[in-house]
Amino acid sequence: MSTTTATASRRTAKASRKKARDSRTAFGLEILNSNHPEVRKLKREGNWPYIHGHKFWNSSFLIMNELRREPLPRGSRVLEIGCGWGLLGIYCAKNFDARVTGVDADRNVFPFLELHARRNGVEIETEVKRFERLTVERLRDFDVILGADICFWDELTPILFNLMRRAGKAGVKQVIIGDPSRSPFTDLANRCDETYRSARVVARSIARPVRAIGELLIVQP
Numbered sequence: 344m345s346t347t348t349a350t351a352s353r354r355t356a357k358a359s360r361k362k363a364r365d366s367r368t369a370f371g372l373e374i375l376n377s378n379h380p381e382v383r384k385l386k387r388e389g390n391w392p393y394i395h396g397h398k399f400w401n402s403s404f405l406i407m408n409e410l411r412r413e414p415l416p417r418g419s420r421v422l423e424i425g426c427g428w429g430l431l432g433i434y435c436a437k438n439f440d441a442r443v444t445g446v447d448a449d450r451n452v453f454p455f456l457e458l459h460a461r462r463n464g465v466e467i468e469t470e471v472k473r474f475e476r477l478t479v480e481r482l483r484d485f486d487v488i489l490g491a492d493i494c495f496w497d498e499l500t501p502i503l504f505n506l507m508r509r510a511g512k513a514g515v516k517q518v519i520i521g522d523p524s525r526s527p528f529t530d531l532a533n534r535c536d537e538t539y540r541s542a543r544v545v546a547r548s549i550a551r552p553v554r555a556i557g558e559l560l561i562v563q564p
Contacts, residue, residue, distance in 0.1 A: 344377045347384045358443045362430075363378070363408075363432075364378065365378050365379040365380070367552065367553075368377055368552075369404065369552035369553075370404065370407045370408075370411075370434055370552070371434075371437065371438070372433060372434060372437065372507070373459075373462045373463055374399065374430065374459070375459065375462065380530075381458055382455065382519060383468065385454045385455060385458065387499045388454075390451050390454045390455070391523055391557070393424065394483060395421070396445070396462060396518045397456065398489055399427070399428055399430050399490035400427065400555070401492070401523070401553055401555035402491035402492045402521030402522055402523065402555070402557055403431045403434075403491040403492075403510075403521070404549060404552065404555050405491075405521045405547045405549065405555055405557050405559060406431055406491055406519055406521045406559065407431065407434050408547065408549050409519065409545075409547065409559055410435070410438075410439075411477045414438070414439060415435060415439045415441060415487060416439070416486075416507060417439050417440045417441075418439075418440055418441065418442065418486050419435070419439060419440050419441045419442070419486045420441070420484060420485045420486045420487070420489045421435045421436075421442065421444070421485065421486070421488075421489060421528075422444050422446060422477075422482070422484075422485040422487070422488045422489070423435075423443060423444070423445045423446065423488075423489050423490065424446050424447075424474060424477070424488060424489070424490040424493060424506075425446070425447060425448075425474070425490050425491075425492075426445030426446060426447050426452070426456060426457050427447060427448075427452050427455075427456070428452060428455040428459055429443075429445045429452075429455075429459060429460065429467055429469075430443050430458030430459065430487070431491055432444075432467050433456075433459055433460055433463050433465055435489070436460075436465035436466070437463055437464070437465050438461060441487075442468075442470040442561050443465075443468065444467070444469070444484075444485070445467050445468070445469050445470070445471060446469075446470045446471075446472050446477065447469075447471065448471065448472065448474075450471045453469045454486075456469060457469070461491070465507075472505045473507070474499075474503060474506050475500050475502050475506070475545050477506060477509065478507045478509065479512045479513045480512035480513075481513075482510050482512075482515055483511055483513045483514060485513075485515055486515065486516050486517070487518075487519070488506075488510055488515055488517070488519075488521075489518075489519050490503075490518075490519075490520045490521070491520075491521045491522075491524070492521065492522060493522075494520065494525065494527045494528040494531050495522075495525055495527060495528075495542030495546035496521055496527060497526075497527050497530075499527055499531075500527045500528075500530045500531045500534070503520070503533055504534050504535065504538075507535065507562060507564050508557050508564070509538075510564045511539075515564060516563060517550075517562070517563055518561070518562045518563075518564060519559055519560070519561050519562075520559070520560045521547075521557055521558070521559050521560075522557055522558060522560075523556065523557040523558075524557055524558050525553075526562070528558070530557070531559045531560065532544045533558060534560050539562075539563070539564060540564050541561075541562055541563040542561070543556050543560075543561050544559065544560050544561075545558065545559050545561065546558050547559055
């Protein structure tokens with residue numbers, strides 16, 4: 344091998360290792376890590392999420408794995424609440440041709456969501472709104488509500504429970520919330536179990552692309 348060829352090969356290998364470090368593939372999605380140049384550029388431009396929306400959370404992968412088992416009907420209208428960077432909604436849009444809206448109280452997460460949507464070839468609508476501001480009228484626009492790692496404060500338990508009650512009035516067919524079994528989530532699951540005959544909590548774990556253990560609350564409100 345010539346010196347020039349060897350040098351080119353080393354450069355190619357180095358570039359491949361760098362790409363592997365700043366991005367990854369999981370559940371058929373391209374995911375950019377925090378050190379990816381495009382993610383760093385968004386942060387330099389002043390996009391700093393402030394309500395835990397600074398990365399992807401593992402419960403998203405637990406829900407995606409569940410949707411592999413029980414796929415959504417194609418064309419479902421999906422609302423991802425507390426969407427953050429929107430990985431779960433992007434998965435639904437790409438795999439089920441779902442019409443997805445991502446809702447978050449922190450508008451600074453949306454540039455990261457839009458970046459990942461572009462990289463994965465889908466379009467996601469976004470809306471800045473708190474959970475308690477999602478009215479029955481607004482929820483009528485959706486068939487499915489998904490949320491990953493969104494029940495992390497005690498005060499969120501009654502807020503999410505009331506959201507489920509409004510979802511039932513709006514005709515939402517299914518709600519799935521994933522969590523690593525924090526106490527506010529357990530309280531929410533218990534309240535739903537007392538209220539909805541359809542409510543179930545299932546323990547789930549995956550080893551790849553990340554090691555994740557938690558529970559899914561699944562309700563047909």
